[in-house]
Amino acid sequence: MLTKTIYILVDCIAVINILFLLKAMKNNSEYYAKWLSYALKTAIVAILANIFVACSFNKVSAEISYALYFSSIDWIIYCLTVFCLVYTNHRRFSKRFAMPTMIIMAVDTVSILLNLLFNHVFYIFETKDASGVIFYQTGFRPLYYFHLAVDYIPLAFVLFLFVYQMFKSYSMYRIKYIGILSVLIFVIVLNIIYMTAGLLLDASVIFYSVAGTLVYFCISTFVPKSLMSVSVGSATDNMNEGLILFDLNDNCIYANTFSKERFDVNEKTYNFKSEPVATVVNTLRSKGHEYGTHHYIHTVSSNGVITEEHYNIRYSELTDKKGRTIGSYFLIEDTTEDVRYLREIQEAKNIADAANSAKSTFLANMSHEIRTPLNSILGLNEMILRTVEDPLLKEYSENIRSSGNALLGIINDILDFSKIEANKMDIRPTDYNPHDLLRECYNYFHQMAEGKDLYYTINCDENIPSVLNGDNKLIRQIMSNLISNAIKYTKTGGVSVNVSCSELNDKKVDLLITISDTGIGIDAKDIDTLFDSFKRVDEKENYTIQGTGLGLSITKDLIKLMNGNIIVESAPGAGSTFRVSIPQKITDKTPLGTFKIHDDKKPEHVYRESFHAPTAHILIVDDIKVNLTVIKALLKKTELKIDTAGGGDEAIELCKKHKYDVILLDHRMPAPDGIETFVSISSEGLNTLTPVVMLTANALIGMDVEYAELGFSAYLTKPIQSAELEKTLIDLLPEEKVELTEPEQI
Ligand code: ADP
Secondary structure, eight states: OOHHHHHHHHHHHHHHHHHHHHHHHHTTOOOHHHHHHHHHHHHHHHHHHHHHHOOOOSHHHHHHHHHHHHOOOHHHHHHHHHHHHHHTOHHHHHHHHHHHHHHHHHHHHHHHHHHHTEEEEEEESEEETTOEEEEEEEEEHHHHHHHHHHHHHHHHHHHHHHHHHHEEEEEEHHHHHHHHHHHHHHHHHHHHHHTTTOGGGGGGHHHHHHHHOOOOHIIIIIHHHHHHHHHHHHHHHHHHEEEEEETTTEEEEOOOOOHHHHHOTTTTTTOOSSSSSSHHHHHHHHHOOSEEEEEEEEEEETEEEEEEEEEEEEEEEEOOTTTTTEEEEEEEEOHHHHHHHHHHEEEEEHHHHHHHEEEEEEHHHHHHHHHHHHHHHHHHHHHHHHHHOHHHHHHHHHHHHHHHHHHHHHHHHHHHHHHTTTOOOOOOOOEOHHHHHHHHHHHHHHHHHHTOEEEEEEOOTTSSSEEEEEEEHHHHHHHHHHHHHHHTTTTSEEEEEEEEEEEEEETTTEEEEEEEOOOOOHHHHHHTTTTSSTTTTTGGGGGGGGGOHHHHHHHHHHHTTOEEEEEOOOTTSOOOEEEEEEEEEEEEEEEEOOOOOOOOOOOOOOOOOOOOOOOEEEEOOSSHHHHHHHHHEEETGGTOEEEESHHHHHHHHHHHOOSSSSEEESSOOOSOOOOHHHHHHHHTTTTSSSSSEEEEEEOOOTTHHHHHHHHHEEEEEOOOOOOOOOHHHHHSGGGGGGGOOOOOOO
């Protein structure tokens, strides 16, 4: 009775365990899980049948229950075999195997059930234990061997297949076979031990529960985890980065192939004192960091050649899913190529910078070399203009002046271009009246248009604010470039300029300037490259028209500098329209009203000095004699007392003897140059406080700031313009010595 109760209790535990397994597997939609659940459900039937055997009240009911129990065991093995085939990716095979085996199994089941009718011809016997309790056992009759064959041949085949596949498959998938095989062998061995120990068969039902649990553990935990660890291990070994893991006690637990190959890491001997981790940890700690990244340089010597390898090594904490520290790791990234690449880029940049600075020097030299003779040409021509009476000679002289100014324009364009390229073009906003700007544009070009028999009109919206704030000089330069192009590239018809504005907000407007011409127009294919530097359209056809291909490039850059925009609409033969918009601040919102052109027809060139200063004494220093002559001549009518010096040394000597009111000093002179001379003069002697004006042919980037910083009071670029020279002197000479000429006299 006690034995029976124990059996029933064990059976109930086994059923409960299987029910839990079934519940856990509910969410697994894989095909193999279906077969495992069939096996487990059949196991429940077997266990329940076993309970019925124990509880049966007569021989018939006991035998029926036992037959049920016995045949369900066959089906468990069947389902388990199919599961194994499906799980190990032999689904096709399982489909072929399932039907014939099922038929044989059905025959076997029927024969077991018929056992009762045919007086135990099959193999189930009633037996009694020592205390007289009746049990049922199998007996070794011929049908029993058939039964065994039906059950175990497929299983043996599966086992064989597993062993075969285990050797054949890749390490990752081998785990699946090893897992299931070990479970099956374990359960079979337990069963054999159980049977050979002479124990009663009934208790073997617990093995279904044990087997189910083990298989479940195998497919849900062991195999995935093993697969993951094999995959992760293989992935980290194939990684192009190093990975070294340490446990909480700083013992190395893993190093991937990369680390082993590059740093000779051996997990057993490697620790925090080994390189490169020692350097990384020490450097980080010396900077007060626990974890972080360090750039490590590894020197490798091979065949006497020493090379540097660069690594970025990241030292981080290793945590589990709950964020608890479980160790640390080093991730080693080879940056040798990046470093080499960066060095190459840096070298290329240095070369480019050197080339760029060579270009700037070249521009400075070119500017100087051209401006110096141009200074003499224009200066002396100015003298001719001032003195000559003969109209023909005067016309020739006027022509020299306009050609000289055109040449100066080209040099200025090139310098502007280099300033923009070097990002040294500044915006200098001032308050200005838009009408004044437009008048200047009109006066500057209307003669040029007239000369070509073209109309030239300027229309201005009456509502434009009367005072805007922005860099009007740059806007004038933009408009000049576009208007001069429009006149240059138009043969008949003319040019019209329209100016309006659209309010952006209370304090800002977009100044909209439209310049339209009826000229040769531009082909659509050329519009994209129109604003490229040194690019001229139809170079052959426009050969006769003067230009460098820089104007539009500078125009676009200047507009961009002021956050504006330019668009072109043009077609060959139909003229061109350039639309410019530039944001400007509003200083005075009052509308400007009607725009009127004061036709300031350029007066014939009549020079009149703007001041007289007979008591003032100035010194002019230049190593080029003709320049001294030019400046002296330009200032002749001002009655200034002028000394000249042909070099720095001579100037210093003169400064020791005389106290000058202003000194005009050339920059580029054989030693001492203008700056050295200036330093000597202003550090000792009579002229330490005398204003010094730098005369320079170098109109390059930022020179104004540079000269001001050095202590010069002003600077004048060559070719020296007479009006500018006089204005500078009026500003710098002692007020009491300057007598301005009456305005109406000019
Ligand atoms: P350039 O010094 O040659 O005038 P730009 O940069 O000012 O250089 O202009 C580039 C080219 O664009 C010119 O060579 C010319 O072919 C074309 N272009 C510029 N403005 C006009 C225009 N208003 N009509 C026709 N073609 C123009």
